[in-house]
Amino acid sequence: MTTQTPAPSQIPLAGVIGHPIAHSRSPALHGFWLKRYGIAGHYVPLDIAPQDFAAALQMMPKMGFVGCNVTIPHKEALLSVADIVTDRAALIGAANTVIFRKDGKIQADNTDGIGFLNNLRQEAPGWNAALGAAAVFGAGGAARAVISALLEAGAPEVRVANRTRTRADILRHDFGSRVVVVDWNAGGEMIEDAATVVNTTSLGMVGKSDFKTPLHRINPAALVTDIVYTPLETPFLQAAAQAGCRTVDGLGMLLHQAVPGFERWFGLRPSVDAETRQAVLSA
Numbered sequence: 418m419t420t421q422t423p424a425p426s427q428i429p430l431a432g433v434i435g436h437p438i439a440h441s442r443s444p445a446l447h448g449f450w451l452k453r454y455g456i457a458g459h460y461v462p463l464d465i466a467p468q469d470f471a472a473a474l475q476m477m478p479k480m481g482f483v484g485c486n487v488t489i490p491h492k493e494a495l496l497s498v499a500d501i502v503t504d505r506a507a508l509i510g511a512a513n514t515v516i517f518r519k520d521g522k523i524q525a526d527n528t529d530g531i532g533f534l535n536n537l538r539q540e541a542p543g544w545n546a547a548l549g550a551a552a553v554f555g556a557g558g559a560a561r562a563v564i565s566a567l568l569e570a571g572a573p574e575v576r577v578a579n580r581t582r583t584r585a586d587i588l589r590h591d592f593g594s595r596v597v598v599v600d601w602n603a604g605g606e607m608i609e610d611a612a613t614v615v616n617t618t619s620l621g622m623v624g625k626s627d628f629k630t631p632l633h634r635i636n637p638a639a640l641v642t643d644i645v646y647t648p649l650e651t652p653f654l655q656a657a658a659q660a661g662c663r664t665v666d667g668l669g670m671l672l673h674q675a676v677p678g679f680e681r682w683f684g685l686r687p688s689v690d691a692e693t694r695q696a697v698l699s700a
Contacts, residue, residue, distance in 0.1 A: 445700030530566030532674025549612025
């Protein structure tokens, strides 16, 4: 009588889908965690064009993928491909994290808001969204995640200024009366007594236009953050620091938003620390 040697368990695969994707630092981040914790697994970049996105996503579980991240330009399209969409992803109108469930269903979530809040809580101890109004520049997908997180964390009011006011008005419609829309040219006034100030636009990013809204009226007690992390210290953050504000760069949001997905895919909750930051910055 012969006995069969059990087949080795399948090595879990995960990745990030975008178009383009070569710039993504997610493979360096997840690769660092996999190595740090000695986990047998792989995380790969996947450049998938929009017309191929749905078919590619549906094929991935058959290839051994347990989940993936999704970035521009697929974050909205994911909602229509997924079988299950979490409430927060539905409210934000975009998703960035996919779980391929054992029952065959594709589940989509949005962890950007979690990443935003946990970055502030780690880098600015004592910060609390409920301490006062928040002022948010921008009304895109990132802004929706940030606003949703701030409201859930207890911000009494979230003021929003966007270069195209119509998009900001949609946010008020979707998120309710605690969202107050301000004209873009009045952005310098909306920060005057705000406890938290956030730039969610691409202004100040390498290769983009500068952030030109004056900050001379900003509350020196405010916490100021920018979701841009190239460069780490944007002109917006430099101006806020010169005004006496505490500042938090945007890299931590990228790191913290990755934690829930990694934990679900690979079975261990990773730590975000100085070594993690350095590994991603050096990539």
